[in-house]
Amino acid sequence: MSASTAKVSRKENSNHDGAEETSEKEQQEAIEHIDEVQNEIDRLNEQASEEILKVEQQFNKLRQPYFQKRSDLIAKIPNFWVTTFVNHPQVSALLGEEDEEALHYLSRVEVTEFEDIKSGYRIDFYFDENPYFENKALSKEFNVNESGDPVSKSTEIKWKAGKDLTKRSAQTPNKAGKKRQHEEPESFFTWFTDHSDAGADELGEVIKDDIWPNPLQYYLDDGDDD
Incomplete structure (x- = not known):
């Protein structure tokens, strides 16, 4: 019984080792995909910054008459x-x-x-x-x-x-x-x-x-x- 258990144990270890190899491969693939997704996120962040800058420039122009009116009152x-x-x-x-x-x-x-x-x-x-x-x-x-x-x-x-x-x-x-x-x-x-x-x-x-x-x-x- 103990030998059978040992064989099972070795078999389990063998399966576990294979699972680790598969897991490492999957992890590497996941890392590569994460990097790709992160690049897309970074691209969108850059695009958002550019759009925010455009909006800020637009509203800066809209604020100017009010700044002038405020200065006149001050x-x-x-x-x-x-x-x-x-x-x-x-x-x-x-x-x-x-x-x-x-x-x-x-x-x-x-x-x-x-x-x-x-x-x-x-x-x-x-x-x-x-x-x-x-x-x-x-x-x-x-x-x-x-x-x-x-x-x-x-x-x-x-x-x-x-x-x-x-x-x-x-x-x-x-x-x-x-x-x-x-x-x-x-x-x-x-x-x-x-x-x-x-x-x-x-x-x-x-x-x-x-x-x-x-x-x-x-x-x-x-x-x-x-």
């Missing part, structure tokens, strides 16, 4: 943009006291996404006459170069004498004539000269994707939950 509210920036947690962290003073002269902000949205965008800041710089407008533009790498460029700020906020000292004298460490952050306006990592410009992305779509929510939110 112009009737004093200090709208500086209040919006001060109330935004990420932007406010970049603002020193003098930055806020300068931004009180900010009258209009515009974000323009290029027709090929993937190629970049531009942010324009329009200022009233102010004691800090000569420019009526400051812009920063993000796009890609011929190699496909993200790059940025911006308006050169024409500072008035002694008013360059990007060069303020890291130390300021107190009333006793001693020096203390400057606790304010680096000037907001250094953003216009920083082109070190155009592909990961946090402030630009925050303005474009968070503030610009609905600045009113930040203008009305003073951060007081009470």
Whole structure:
């Protein structure tokens, strides 16, 4: 009985080995078919991305008259943009006291996404006459170069004498004539000269994707939950 059992066992093992061989072949075929199906999924995903881009471009054009109407209405509210920036947690962290003073002269902000949205965008800041710089407008533009790498460029700020906020000292004298460490952050306006990592410009992305779509929510939110 034990021999018969052993024979059965060997036979079962033989069948099991054959099943494994068949299974491995089937698995390989399945993997190849999965790869083919995945290629089709990837192709559809690429097609979907292209269609989504076309729709986004279409709706960008449709939004433009409303952006213009909104800008005209915002112009009737004093200090709208500086209040919006001060109330935004990420932007406010970049603002020193003098930055806020300068931004009180900010009258209009515009974000323009290029027709090929993937190629970049531009942010324009329009200022009233102010004691800090000569420019009526400051812009920063993000796009890609011929190699496909993200790059940025911006308006050169024409500072008035002694008013360059990007060069303020890291130390300021107190009333006793001693020096203390400057606790304010680096000037907001250094953003216009920083082109070190155009592909990961946090402030630009925050303005474009968070503030610009609905600045009113930040203008009305003073951060007081009470």
